[in-house]
Amino acid sequence: MFTAVSHDSTKDTSPDSPAGGKLARVSQRDIAREAGVSRVTVSLVLAGKDQTSDETRQRVLAAAKRLRYRPNLLVQGMRTGRTGAIGVVIPAGLYFQGIIAQGIHDEIVNEDFVPMQLLVGPNVGAKTTELEQIHRLTDRRVDGIIVWPVDEAVSDAAFSEIASRGIPMVTVDRETAGPSDHVGTDEELGGKLVAEHLLSFGHRRLLHVTYPPRPGPMPLNRRREAFVKAVEAAGATCEVISCNVDQCFEMTLAALSKPERATAIFTATDVIAMKIYGVAAKLCLRIPEQLSVCGYADFTFAKDLVPPLTSIKQDPYSIGKTAAQILLDRILDRSKTTGPQRIYIKPELIARASTGPAPKQP
Numbered sequence: 616m617f618t619a620v621s622h623d624s625t626k627d628t629s630p631d632s633p634a635g636g637k638l639a640r641v642s643q644r645d646i647a648r649e650a651g652v653s654r655v656t657v658s659l660v661l662a663g664k665d666q667t668s669d670e671t672r673q674r675v676l677a678a679a680k681r682l683r684y685r686p687n688l689l690v691q692g693m694r695t696g697r698t699g700a701i702g703v704v705i706p707a708g709l710y711f712q713g714i715i716a717q718g719i720h721d722e723i724v725n726e727d728f729v730p731m732q733l734l735v736g737p738n739v740g741a742k743t744t745e746l747e748q749i750h751r752l753t754d755r756r757v758d759g760i761i762v763w764p765v766d767e768a769v770s771d772a773a774f775s776e777i778a779s780r781g782i783p784m785v786t787v788d789r790e791t792a793g794p795s796d797h798v799g800t801d802e803e804l805g806g807k808l809v810a811e812h813l814l815s816f817g818h819r820r821l822l823h824v825t826y827p828p829r830p831g832p833m834p835l836n837r838r839r840e841a842f843v844k845a846v847e848a849a850g851a852t853c854e855v856i857s858c859n860v861d862q863c864f865e866m867t868l869a870a871l872s873k874p875e876r877a878t879a880i881f882t883a884t885d886v887i888a889m890k891i892y893g894v895a896a897k898l899c900l901r902i903p904e905q906l907s908v909c910g911y912a913d914f915t916f917a918k919d920l921v922p923p924l925t926s927i928k929q930d931p932y933s934i935g936k937t938a939a940q941i942l943l944d945r946i947l948d949r950s951k952t953t954g955p956q957r958i959y960i961k962p963e964l965i966a967r968a969s970t971g972p973a974p975k976q977p
Contacts, residue, residue, distance in 0.1 A: 641682045649678035700731050701942065702752030702760040704745060705787075707734040710914055711931050712763065715787055718935025719761055726943050731757060735765055749777065759783040759942045764791055783945035785938045788834060794955050796945070798938040801959035802834045805927045806841030808964040809909050810849070812925070813879045817973040818907060819851045822877035824867055824887050827857045835883050838911065842881055863890040871898055871906070878906060878973045885910035885917050888924055888969075903971035913965055922968035930960050 643661070647654045652675060656667060660675040701723050706712050716732060723730045733748040745765060752760055760777060764786055774793040777784050784795040791797070813821060825839050839855065846853040854877060858866045871877065871894060882888040888910035892902065900906045902922055910917060913928035937958055944950040 641684045645682060646675065646678045646684060649682060650674045698756050698758055699727070700729050700755070700757045701939070702749075702755075702757040703730050703732040703762075704735055704748045704752070704760065705732065705763045706736040706765050708736060711912055711929070714931035715763070715935035715938075718932040718937075719939045720935075722936045722939035723943070726947075728758070728943065731755070753777065753780065753782060757782070758946045759785075761785050761787060761938050761942060762795075763787050764789045783942055785942045787934055787938050790957070796938075796941045796956045796958075798934050798941065798958045798960070800834065800929050800934070801961050802837035803841040804959075805911065805929075805962040806838040806843075807845045808962065809881045809911070809927060810842050810845035812964055812966065812970065813881065813907060813909065814846065814849050814851060816879070816907065816971060818877075818879040819973065820875065820877045820879075821846050821851060821853045822856065822867075822870055822880045823853055823883075824856045824858070824863055824880060824891065825883035826859065838883065860886060860890065863887050864894055867891055867894045868897060871895075871900070879909070879970070880906065881909050881911075883911055885912050885914040885924060885926055888917075888926070889920065892920060902969050905974050907970040907973075909970055917965075918967065920969070925967045925970040926965055928963045928965045930962070933960050 643654050643657045647657045650657065650671075652667075652671060656671065657675055657679075660667065660672050661679065701719075703716065703719055705716055720730050720732075731752060733743070733751060735743060735745045735748055745762075749760065749762070760782060762774075762784060764774075774784060774786075774791055774795055778794045786795050786797045788799050790799060810821075823839060823842055826835055828836055828839075843853045843855065854870060856863075856866050856870060867880070867890070880891055882891060888908055891908050895902050895906050895908070902908055908924065910924050910926040911929075913926040917924040917926045937960070941950070941956055941958070
């Protein structure tokens with residue numbers, strides 16, 4: 616069914632077009648002339664509100680299709696107060712972010728909205744800070760915004776400003792203290808699942824390799840705290856190494872060179888786990904006979920490592936899809952809650968050949 620608008624729209628080149636094959640503006644008056652009816656009839660037919668005969672309706676729709684008529688949604692937005700656009704600000708790069716963006720896209724498009732995605736991060740060009748990207752979207756009057764907060768300089772006050780403008784917002788992955796809705800992973804469960812898995816194999820000296828901590832309830836902080844808490848509650852010990860990716864190899868090499876080294880390692884991401892495989896090879900430690908390794912995120916390459924990597928499988932597609940559903944419910948007044956929602960998608964431990972029984976102590 617076509618949507619009625621009162622202004623012109625564009626059509627593509629066509630040999631039977633009124634413009635003789637050139638790009639032209641097609642108005643409802645053009646359709647009326649083509650179908651031999653009034654413009655008011657065309658408007659009602661395209662809006663699905665007509666009470667004309669089926670023969671007239673089909674003639675109007677056939678004329679609109681023949682002229683390649685497309686509705687002008689900008690004009691429609693002026694009338695309804697909605698642009699039909701959803702702003703998405705997400706870091707550029709990794710597979711995980713891309714799958715979240717896909718989930719957002721699929722749900723938004725399914726509701727006939729359009730995502731306007733802007734990227735942030737070190738791999739993006741100038742004038743693309745998180746705050747600048749958010750302002751680009753608000754200036755274009757998007758109906759709502761989904762943000763993966765990455766910049767600590769963008770305070771919760773900035774997100775509160777978005778809410779004060781009446782623009783619904785949902786954050787993904789990193790949670791903020793503002794009034795927005797949030798969808799992420801149950802990081803506490805993820806960290807606990809890894810601890811229980813490694814402890815069940817009899818490991819008593821464990822090592823966690825993660826990125827440097829950042830302020831606030833960051834996902835990395837939460838999974839680390841849950842892992843360490845579960846390990847220590849079981850009477851085992853856990854050393855934590857905080858490092859950037861380019862530091863992981865040397866720092867882990869030093870830790871595993873100690874006389875009483877860890878027998879199992881939990882890495883904050885699968886990317887770090889790949890580095891640990893290299894450390895194990897350097898020290899001639901067999902995985903998992905002498906060293907168990909567990910990653911996090913279950914990237915596509917995890918199963919292709921040798922041996923295949925045990926990892927925590929997150930569900931980025933569901934995170935994106937759920938975030939879009941919550942936002943659309945806010946926009947379309949379908950939400951049953953007034954306060955901010957916090958939804959945490961449960962992760963799953965995927966056991967593979969990189970983890971096994973702790974080696975017997977001499």
